[in-house]
Amino acid sequence: MTRRLRIAGVDEAGRGPLAGPVVVAAVILHPKRPIDGLDDSKKLTEKRREALYPQILERALAWRVEFVDVDEIDRINIFQATMVGMARAVQALAPAAERVLIDGNRLPRGLPCPARAIIGGDALEQSIMAASILAKVARDRAMVELHAAFPDYGFDRHKGYSAPTHLAALLAHGPCVHHRRSFAPVARLLPQAMSDAIVEPTTADLFAEPLPA
Numbered sequence: 001m002t003r004r005l006r007i008a009g010v011d012e013a014g015r016g017p018l019a020g021p022v023v024v025a026a027v028i029l030h031p032k033r034p035i036d037g038l039d040d041s042k043k044l045t046e047k048r049r050e051a052l053y054p055q056i057l058e059r060a061l062a063w064r065v066e067f068v069d070v071d072e073i074d075r076i077n078i079f080q081a082t083m084v085g086m087a088r089a090v091q092a093l094a095p096a097a098e099r100v101l102i103d104g105n106r107l108p109r110g111l112p113c114p115a116r117a118i119i120g121g122d123a124l125e126q127s128i129m130a131a132s133i134l135a136k137v138a139r140d141r142a143m144v145e146l147h148a149a150f151p152d153y154g155f156d157r158h159k160g161y162s163a164p165t166h167l168a169a170l171l172a173h174g175p176c177v178h179h180r181r182s183f184a185p186v187a188r189l190l191p192q193a194m195s196d197a198i199v200e201p202t203t204a205d206l207f208a209e210p211l212p213a
Contacts, residue, residue: 004031006061008097009127010086013041013135015078017160018170018186019153019179020143021067022078024085025134026093026100029127033059038129040122041136053137056130063130064092065138074182083108103128150176 006028014022029035035055037048044052057063066089073081087110090100100115102108103122107115121128140159147156153169153176160166160178162185170179170189179186 005098007099009101009131011103011132013139018183019160021069023135023139024066024089025131026064026089027130028062030061038126041132049137062093064089
């Protein structure tokens with residue numbers, strides 16, 4: 001009998017926000033330990049994501065959650081930071097992946113095995129669904145922790161996205177150390193010398209997601 005390949009699904013959360021890390025997850029599902037109810041994390045309620053999160057950690061053959069912090073995002077840009085996070089997450093899996101499926105249309109460099117990018121993969125492949133849930137829950141939890149340290153911005157509600165309440169808080173209080181200075185809405189509030197050094201002033205607009213006010 002032919003052994004099944006170890007296939008890792010990879011997805012990210014947090015490309016579009018003005019603050020906080022981008023979080024990438026890689027998951028190899030166990031063929032004999034199915035998880036009911038997997039779906040694209042954006043289609044699930046917060047309660048359902050939180051319920052699935054420990055099940056994925058317990059039943060997956062391997063998993064990894066990788067955080068890429070704001071300093072690295074600003075240094076290499078959000079796209080490259082996401083690609084780097086994906087490569088790190090896959091490289092850290094044990095047992096190692098033998099094939100990788102990535103949500104999106106680009107593949108990172110440095111993957112240790114063959115890979116395929118799938119547009120809309122988080123709605124098609126269960127391993128990518130599981131990765132999307134881990135990344136989303138891990139990032140949301142991190143933003144709630146940031147809110148405890150920086151309560152003026154409302155990170156616990158909008159998770160760093162450019163919601164009207166977040167933009168109003170930025171205007172009132174200025175950026176904190178967890179804001180992405182390479183994103184235009186933040187860069188505009190920096191002193192001129194710092195703002196002039198911004199390389200990608202429109203990055204946030206490329207990945208913006210609609211949020212409730």
